[in-house]
Amino acid sequence: MLKLPLEPTDDLANPAFKDTASCSTWLAQLQLTNLQPAHSQLLFQLSEFNRYPMRSSDRLNTLELLRETIGYVQDSYSKRLFSKPLPLNESEMTVFAGIVQLWQVLVLGYQRCLQAYISGDKQLADVGALLCHRCLQYSGLAIFEHLRCGYEFDPRLWHQLHELYSFTESNGLHQVAVQDPLNGIQPRGSCESIYVKTLLACYARPAELSRFNLQLLDGWLSEWSTTVKVERSFTSSRGDAQPLAIDLASTHGLLPSRSVMHSETMRYIAMIPLSKLLRVKTILMQQGQTPKHLKLGDNCTAKDCIDFLTYLHQCWCENRNARSGDRHEVKHRTLLCHKLENIYANLSGKSFTQSGTHSAKQTESFGKSPINAIGESQAGIDPILETWRVENASVMGTQLLREDMTGGRLSFNQLIAFQPVDETTSILGATEWVMGISKWVNVTCTGQLRIGVQCLPGAAEALRITMTSNEGTDMPALLLHEVPTLKTPPSLILKVGYFQPGRLAKIESKISGIKQIELGFSVERGIDFERVSFKLYQHSEDS
Secondary structure (H helix, E strand, O other), X not given: OOOOOOOOOOOOOOXXXXXXXXXXXXXXXXXXXXXXXXXXXXXXXXHHHHHOOOOHHHHHHHHHHHHHHHHHHHHHHXXXXXXXXXXXXXXXXXXXXXXXXXXXXXXXXXXXXXXXXXXXXXXXXXXXXXXXXXXXXXXXXXXXXHHHHOEOOOOHHHHHHHHHHHHHHHOOOOOOOEEOOOOOOOOEEOHHHHHHHHHHHHOOOHHHOOHHHHHHHHHHHHHHHHHOOEEOOOOOOOOOOOOEEEEOOOOOOOEEHXXXXXXXXXXXXXXXXXXXXXXXXXXXXXXXXXXXXXXXXXOOOHHHHHHHHHHHHXXXXXXXXXXXXXXXXXXXXXXXXXXXXXXXXHHHOOOOOOOOOOOOOOOOOOOXXXXXXXXXXXXXXXXXXXXXEEEEEOOOEEEEXXXXXXXXXXXXXXXXXXXXXXXXXXXXXXXXXXXXXXXXXXXXXXXXXXXXXXXXXXXXXXXXXXXXXXXXXXXXXXXXXXXXXXXXXXXXXXXXXOOOOOOEEEEEEOOOEEEEEEEEEEEEEOOOOEEEEXXXXXXXXXX
């Protein structure tokens, strides 16, 4: 039997609306131009409404009336959280917590109606599938919001979602058509389709996606999820996209089918049809067809669509979410810094100053600077070094957990450098968010930041670079030396915005001296750095 976490209603509850008529009047006077108070009013009044004892059919009708306004306010309010580094600051956390809470309060309202349906309320006899659909939809959005913002959540949220879908399946409601007039792309869905949409959206690494791509994902999955089935068994062929698996008794989302043991509670999503759909649309656009003609929307370019379709195929069909290389558990501390200037200072032993100035403030290199509890150099006010713990590592990447709840804020694909305590070499890398077996974890429930690091190949060396076209202005840069075993040539790390193919420059370091170089091509680009190739332009000079 489905267990719903419901508290008793309260005769003392006094919401501003108690039926659809009074709700319509209240919504008409709600000022949506000022989001924060509008959101607060919706949250308070809906919470009060959920406590108010009333007929379940009236409750359902009122909730259905509120959906459009709540959806609009939630979507608009969430814009304040896009592309924010982690951890969120106090005002951002207030927004995040409010958004999650409003989804959960909306779920609670529908759960009251669902409980009445389960108890045999005749007025709700024909809307069981609709009630489950709404509970699945808004429970899924609460989970998705955590994943998109990068915050750990109670794993029981996954279990409640799976338990609800299991209820629909066992009662023959999972494939019953449900009207959803707010979904302009697919106004008819089912509990199965909204469940599939939630699972696939959460498996697409939403913390890495832009707002524009999230909107594309929502629209595309609204259509595609209606053709995807949740099966009790699967067949697979070598070379084809492997199914994804979900355990209805678990507290996690989708997993590759080869990583699970079959049981009665296991369900599977065949990915071959989706893989074919993604590849065909990609090929047709490469041949000149437009996104609009392929039902991918009319507000994106063919290149944007091709890039995003390729990304989704990697996530869903190529097991991009699996860790690269064999990882082994390690437990040791490391010192970490971010921002190119800070990394330069810790590699070179001094902070960067423009040529000709002599006011440089010396900062010690990794392992030598006195560090306080939050990794702040006592010689300056900038938090240069932070103490982290290495949790596991492989050749290509490392997972780190910050020991303290305070420190700098980090974004996805940001340049960092870390050096394990008692070692002498530093490793450059780019941040990536972590996917464990159960969920993405960026900020834990205790407030600690956890990151994955994609290591950049080559030993790092600090240098200064002067662009020939901007003579007299030099800037910090980093050199990644050649790695013969990986057949990786040397490359440069520059600040974003300074790379141009064929641009001439002069680089200077204590180790390599002065060299004239010509920039080649961009190897990879992060939020605050660009890794580029180069070649010597003329013979080295003495420093």
